Amino acid sequence: MSAGLPVHWLSLGGTIQARGHDPLDADRYWKTGRSLTPEEVLAPVRALLGPVRVEAVDARPSHDLTSDDLLALVARLRALDPADVAGAVVSLGSNGLEEVAFLIWLLGAPVPVAVTASMRPPTAIGSDALPNLVDAVAVARSGGAREHGVVVVSDGAVLHPAEATKSHSSRVDSFRASATALGELRSGVPHWSRPAAPAPLRDHPLPAALAPVEIVTSYVGADGAAVRSATERGVRAIVSAGTGAGFPTGGERQALEDAAAAGVVVCQAQRTPYGRVAPTSAPLLGAGGLSPQKARLLLAVALADGRTPGAPELQRLLDASRPGTAGTA
Structure with missing residues (x-):
């Protein structure tokens, strides 16, 4: 006790x-x-x-x-x-x-x-x-x-x-x-007033270092250069903070798909404070209701120390890391 x-x-x-x-x-x-x-x-x-x-x-x-x-x-x-x-x-x-x-x-x-x-x-x-x-x-x-x-x-x-x-x-x-x-x-x-929600990586081995994961924030007119730059620097994953419910520009979308084709994990998040990301399709992961910063940290842990979990496992972790909807939609 x-x-x-x-x-x-x-x-x-x-x-x-x-x-x-x-x-x-x-x-x-x-x-x-x-x-x-x-x-x-x-x-x-x-x-x-x-x-x-x-x-x-x-x-x-x-x-x-x-x-x-x-x-x-x-x-x-x-x-x-x-x-x-x-x-x-x-x-x-x-x-x-x-x-x-x-x-x-x-x-x-x-x-x-x-x-x-x-x-x-x-x-x-x-x-x-x-x-x-x-x-x-x-x-x-x-x-x-x-x-x-x-x-x-x-x-x-x-x-x-x-x-x-x-x-x-x-x-x-x-x-x-x-x-x-x-x-x-x-x-x-x-x-x-609310029940406990266990963390999906609780008791996970402490990594020696976090994997390099970049956040790219969308804006009207973005041409995908920031996505290409992150890919060239060798990041393990990119979190796209898209507009609205997580919509990147056309130039960013192509760059994100190219990054995924090159083996970079790509997660679509939103720069909007509340609500959830619109459904995504392979090869892009969806952050759900996680902020870009928190999606970045989850991926940085999940991909640390050379680990290479598949897209289904990473999506499960993202989905399990948001117990409810914060604030107001």
């Missing part, structure tokens, strides 16, 4: 630890170059949370994390012992949260993991930093989290990593507004 065990907090920096110019600074704080330590952020509520064990990871902007950084983070989480910790919290900058949380969910960990961030620094009036951290600790310690495995916690909501996206550059409900909640926190207690 996890009662009495500490929650292990892996702190990667970001806005949740940033120190602003003054209490009214909700959007210029990154210019100070200063931050609070994890202990300073936690201090006002530490006595109320139960045992929390802090591990500060090399802090940097989350959008500067490398593939090696992400795999090292998953390895660190996989090394946690359920007999030693009740669960884990990962905090980082909001820019990289959706991709980092999705990769952790894909590969899994032996303890529940709550991933969180904040949209305002803890030094600002009305900051969501401390509430999100407190909620994440409560979720990581809860029994429901053990069923869900890995979740995103933000603005009082528990969200699925396959669905949560940063939908606004500064609003505190940026993540909550992007997806239908798995549950909510009321007075610090998680209340779950």
Whole structure:
């Protein structure tokens, strides 16, 4: 049982630890170059949370994390012992949260993991930093989290990593507004409303490196040059972020078909925030409701270390990685 065990907090920096110019600074704080330590952020509520064990990871902007950084983070989480910790919290900058949380969910960990961030620094009036951290600790310690495995916690909501996206550059409900909640926190207690959905690659061997996968975003007039460039660079897969329900231009379509003929895995996604990709036909895979960024990560794991799963297996993984439809169609 996890009662009495500490929650292990892996702190990667970001806005949740940033120190602003003054209490009214909700959007210029990154210019100070200063931050609070994890202990300073936690201090006002530490006595109320139960045992929390802090591990500060090399802090940097989350959008500067490398593939090696992400795999090292998953390895660190996989090394946690359920007999030693009740669960884990990962905090980082909001820019990289959706991709980092999705990769952790894909590969899994032996303890529940709550991933969180904040949209305002803890030094600002009305900051969501401390509430999100407190909620994440409560979720990581809860029994429901053990069923869900890995979740995103933000603005009082528990969200699925396959669905949560940063939908606004500064609003505190940026993540909550992007997806239908798995549950909510009321007075610090998680209340779950949706069933758990297992990750299709949970307990998959941790790859030595992610396979090179490129995202090509469509725009009116695109001639396919970006697709051809990616193919020439030797990528293992290309994710096409098409218009609307996933429609590339005519020039892109031909280039994508040529790439597939050359042995590159091609997945059709959409640049549209919500909804699903229109049905595709061989040799193109369909991302379903996954964002281009998340489809890229799935393929980068599935194709890592020289693996060559066939199109049916890759399509099954893509289909199994989106448990529901986020937001509104």
